[in-house]
Amino acid sequence: MPTYLYCVVLPDGNDGEHFEVFQTMSEDALTAHPESGLPVRRVPVASQIQFGSDSQRLSNKNLDRLGFTKYERAGNGTWEKKAGKGPPSIQRDDD
Numbered sequence: 001m002p003t004y005l006y007c008v009v010l011p012d013g014n015d016g017e018h019f020e021v022f023q024t025m026s027e028d029a030l031t032a033h034p035e036s037g038l039p040v041r042r043v044p045v046a047s048q049i050q051f052g053s054d055s056q057r058l059s060n061k062n063l064d065r066l067g068f069t070k071y072e073r074a075g076n077g078t079w080e081k082k083a084g085k086g087p088p089s090i091q092r093d094d095d
Contacts, residue, residue: 005043008033018043 004023008016016038021030029042060083063070069084077092 004029005045006030006033006040007043008036009039009041015043 002023002025003020005018005020007018010016017033019033021034023030030040032038033040060070064083067084069086070082071079071086071090072082074080074089077094078089079091080089081087
């Protein structure tokens, strides 16, 4: 479930207390603080990819299934494809 950031809207229109709420994406945004009843607004924040100990999320199989391509360094300026579409290996151009 996503975490959403909200702030209390003070009478002068400035931001007050900030707080987080776990909500499903289908739930409407809150309009009032769940405890105080004061008016609130949802604060837009950039998404963050969470890398935890669950290595399955970033496995080569899952990356391939989701349409990503992954190359791993093979040495000497060469990278080998481990997931996705593309050439089996790529090399750095020497200028």
